[in-house]
Amino acid sequence: MTSSTTSTAHAVSPDSGEHWSKEGAWRVTEGIHRIPLPLPMDGLKAVNVYAIETDEGLTLVDGGWSIEVARDLLERCLRDIGYGFGDIRRFLVTHIHRDHYTLATVLGHEYDADVALGIGEKPGLDLLNAATDGGAEIEGNPFLDVLRTAGAHEIAEAWAQGPHELPDPAWWQYPDTWLSGDQQIAVGARTLDAVHTPGHTPGHYVYAEQAAGLLFAGDHVLPTITPSIGFTVPPVADPLGDFMASLTKVRSLPDLTVLPAHGPVAPSSHARVDELLAHHEERLELSLAALAAGPRTGHQVAHELPWTRHDHPYDELDDFAQGMASMETKAHLELLVARGQATCEDTAGGVVFSAVTG
Known part of the structure; x- marks a missing residue:
């Protein structure tokens, strides 16, 4: 359910003048491009990766899903703006979900680019890595117990009948840098405020460039949908309380242009946060x-x-x-x-x- 008046399926992004998921490296502002990468079997269609140019190379906010079609498209789009994978110096990943983290960690390890992730995601990464670590395998789908505590036993049984593949170790390598608390990060001549925003996941971060009036919002502030809450393992005690507190935290920042992970660029973080809280x-x-x-x-x-x-x-x-x-x-x-x-x-x-x- 969403409180936005524009559906994700029909949303046009102002930076492209096209549907927000249309392929390309779309100029958000000088030195920043939005690159939508495809998602398989996902109603959202795409995830936005943001390429920030510096004199030393590129910093990417999020990386996309590590599938061949997304990797190939990212390579083409970077080439269109004069760069290649070897120019990536850093990934600032908003959270652990595979459409944000997996291509970042694969490319980061291949090309020696620093991958940064919130420390709150470590329990989830530990769980994924335990699945392929010798005899410490996870039995079945870890979400089944969460479903059962919600009383959804029949749904848990249906999920249990689905395909079970062990996680690809290359997708879930640990980051080079763990982010903890709120901090400032220099990206070339820019300064980004890395703001811890738990809720959608425990270690979610947004990155605010207040001088330019921009919020790299990940899945925390989405312009046309509401992010899932409670879909996290290991589970946390009060994910919605965390999420709403994080929304209030972002509301205390100046009103910023929202650069979301899914959907079009949106004009007002304040307006959208107010909608999400309501x-x-x-x-x-x-x-x-x-x-x-x-x-x-x-x-x-x-x-x-x-x-x-x-x-x-x-x-x-x-x-x-x-x-x-x-x-x-x-x-x-x-x-x-x-x-x-x-x-x-x-x-x-x-x-x-x-x-x-x-």
Whole structure:
């Protein structure tokens, strides 16, 4: 579900004058180009990688998904602006998800470019690396336990029937630099504020160039959709609370042009943050109202909520979307517990939430 009036499927980006996912190295401003790279089997179609020129070479914000078609397109687009992979000096990765991290770490190790990632992503990388580390294999899909705690047992069984491939070790190598806390990073003559914004993932970072009025927003502030919350392993205690606090943190920065990972360049970080906060407050109200009928799991409450920008019923979603919806609803209920508006109890059927009455 999204609070934006423009759909991702029809969004035109002002830097290109074309649909935001159209191939090319689109000039955002002097010395910065947006390069959309394709995503396989993904409704988002593309991920934006940003190339920042310096006298020493390129810094890329995010890297894309390590698939041949994305790698080839990135190489062509860099060539169009006069560069090659050997000119990349650094990757500033916003978060651990494969459409952001995997091509960055592969190219970083091949071409000796520094790869930076938030330290909060280390538990996730540890989990992925354990899957291929001798006898310490992960059994099955690590999200299945998260689904079960949300009460989505049938969905967990459906996910368990899907293909199971061990992670490619080349995709999940550790970064060269771990980012911790908020800090400033020199990128040539530019100064980027690396701002820790947990929520979508525990180690998510955005990069703000306040002097130029730009926010490299990753998946934290997306102009046409809301990022998934609760779809993280190992799970964290209150991902939605983290996300909303991070939104408030970014709202305290000057109003910046949003350079998102998915979707078009957008004019106002303040306006979009306000929309995202309002969207989640509305979802919290709906979730609390669903508990008025009695104790519920996240999966049960998700059945009572509308989904996607078209307000589809839960039963119209596919198995993957239903799982995501159940985990996200559980995150909303966990924030209600943190606010003192609900209580929770671990049961064999999952975590059961109840409204606080009186």
